[in-house]
Amino acid sequence: MTAKILVMPGDGVGPEICREAVRVLDALASDHGLDIELDEALVGGAAIDAEGDPLPEASLAAAREADAVLFGAIGGPAWDEQPRDKRPESGLLRLRSELGLFANLRPAILYPQLAHVSALKPEIVAGLDIMIVRELTGGIYFGKPSGLHTTASGRREAYNTMRYDEAEIERIGRAAFDTARARSGRLCSVDKANVLDVSQLWRDIMNGLAGDYPDVELTHMYVDNAAMQLVRAPKQFDTVVTGNLFGDILSDAAAMLTGSIGMLPSASMDAAGKGLYEPVHGSAPDIAGQGVANPLAIILSVAMMLRYTLGRADLAAKVENAVGYALDRGLRTRDIMDDETQMASTQEMGGAIVDMLR
Ligand SMILES: NC(=O)C1=CN([C@@H]2O[C@H](COP(=O)(O)OP(=O)(O)OC[C@H]3O[C@@H](n4cnc5c(N)ncnc54)[C@H](O)[C@@H]3O)[C@@H](O)[C@H]2O)C=CC1
Ligand SMILES: CC(C)CC(=O)C(=O)O
Ligand SMILES: [Mg+2]
Numbered sequence: 001m002t003a004k005i006l007v008m009p010g011d012g013v014g015p016e017i018c019r020e021a022v023r024v025l026d027a028l029a030s031d032h033g034l035d036i037e038l039d040e041a042l043v044g045g046a047a048i049d050a051e052g053d054p055l056p057e058a059s060l061a062a063a064r065e066a067d068a069v070l071f072g073a074i075g076g077p078a079w080d081e082q083p084r085d086k087r088p089e090s091g092l093l094r095l096r097s098e099l100g101l102f103a104n105l106r107p108a109i110l111y112p113q114l115a116h117v118s119a120l121k122p123e124i125v126a127g128l129d130i131m132i133v134r135e136l137t138g139g140i141y142f143g144k145p146s147g148l149h150t151t152a153s154g155r156r157e158a159y160n161t162m163r164y165d166e167a168e169i170e171r172i173g174r175a176a177f178d179t180a181r182a183r184s185g186r187l188c189s190v191d192k193a194n195v196l197d198v199s200q201l202w203r204d205i206m207n208g209l210a211g212d213y214p215d216v217e218l219t220h221m222y223v224d225n226a227a228m229q230l231v232r233a234p235k236q237f238d239t240v241v242t243g244n245l246f247g248d249i250l251s252d253a254a255a256m257l258t259g260s261i262g263m264l265p266s267a268s269m270d271a272a273g274k275g276l277y278e279p280v281h282g283s284a285p286d287i288a289g290q291g292v293a294n295p296l297a298i299i300l301s302v303a304m305m306l307r308y309t310l311g312r313a314d315l316a317a318k319v320e321n322a323v324g325y326a327l328d329r330g331l332r333t334r335d336i337m338d339d340e341t342q343m344a345s346t347q348e349m350g351g352a353i354v355d356m357l358r
Contacts, residue, residue, distance in 0.1 A: 002035045003310050006066035008059065010044040011088060012283025013293035013346075014072025020295035020350025021070055021302050027357045028306075028315055036310075039066070043095065044074025044088035044283075054091025060098055063276075068309040069099075070302065071278035076285040088283075097137050101268035101276050102168070103175040104136040105304070106251040108234075113327035114259035117336050125234060125257050131183060132240045132254060133176040134247025136268055138168045139198075141244050162198050164243065169205040171271070176241030177213040183238055188219045190226045190242040190250065202243065223250070230254060251280050260335040262294025265301035267308050275309045277301040291345045294333040296323055299353055322356035 007022060009015035028034040041059035048054050054074070063069050074088040084090060095101075108130045115122035143161030151157050173189075180187035189206045191199035203220055210218045221229065223246045229236060230250060234257050242250065255261040264280035279297030287293055299319060306316035331352050332341040344352065 002037050003067045005036050005038050006062050006069045007038055007040045008043040008069060008071045010072040010074040010283065011046055011076050012073055012285045012288040014283055016293050016346050017295040017298045018072040020346060021298045023350055023354050024299050024302050024319065027354045031358050032315055034315060043091050045076055045079045047091060048079060048088060054088045055094045063095060063099060068305050069276040071276055073283040075283045093141060096268060100270040102135060102137045102171055103269045104134040105267045106132040106134060106264060106280055108254035108258050108264060110258045111324060111327055114336055117259040117338055119256040128234055128257055130234060130237045130254060131179055132247055132251050133179055134251065135172040135243050138164050139244030164198050164202060166201065166205055169202050172241065173206050173209045176239060177209055177216050180216045180239035181213060185215055186217050186238040188221055188237055188240050190221050190223050190240055190246055192223050194222055226250060227253060255280055260294060262297050262333060262335045265297050265304055267304040273309060275305060277305040291347060292334045293346050294335050295346050295350045318357060322353045325356050326352040
């Protein structure tokens, strides 16, 4: 059956990297029998400019109808002064929430060719393969009450609420235990249970689930220590499960262990296997329009789409191997370049992956 893929390029480098990911999908369709139909929709700042809404009704409807969404990135200085619910970022948050994409998988895998551009010494990161499972539709990004107001004494005051109920925690917990079970069987739950009530509930639910997964070894770590351990000895981690805010921060840190934030893909899944696939990075306004953005994070997100939604693990492996071959050949976008390698533009890197696939 033909799979419907909705492409949402967004802002900044989003359209540049999406273009390369679409070339990869086109090559898989024409040369490897991938049965897909592509459509495109507005989101983020581009949608605000065109329609006054970061997630127009038609875009949301198209996303609901699609089997998978390929998402570029949103945001940028042009929209930074907008109130929070009118910013491009709120379009992405709403999309995640409306589609029920509660499980965000962010794999930090080091390609051995990039060991010496990692933020850490090669011997500390060699063989790195961590899966961060981040809760994506709850926590402080969504909790009510939230707001900004002026108090009786005339001071501005702002607040957000980190809130989870036990069903939300259990749902992401089970996704993480299942993920850990399919990997090495080690799961580290990251929280701040020494300070936060919400983290105490989180820890309690994780401990309760452990009984259903006797083959998975569950440990707990406070988030401040986890940030430190991630840069001290990252290979102690296999699968990490954490809340929305902590996962957002830890995954950007984990990205640098692989050489660049331009290398980290992600999958955001609902309960039925539908997914939105996007790079971990943002719209990178500082390099937008220069043709230097690394398209590998979104191309590796296409590989996750092939594996998790389209049932084509064979093609996912082909894409991942093609990335390896391109790196073997010394192709590097600026963020992962060193003295020995040749600089490739966004388009050249995408083209190299397409050539490998043909
Ligand atoms: N999922 C999304 O669409 C996300 C959107 N954002 C938004 O993006 C905008 C910029 O946010 P920042 O904090 O600057 O984070 P960012 O991830 O966009 O950029 C951080 C740094 O990483 C670099 N970088 C990012 N992607 C790269 C790539 N593919 N290749 C090479 N270098 C890359 C950028 O040039 C910049 O120096 C903001 O409006 C923010 O809200 C931020 C994170 C996620
Ligand atoms: C809404 C986004 C800006 C949040 C984010 O940084 C992310 O999901 O990585
Ligand atoms: Mg982020």
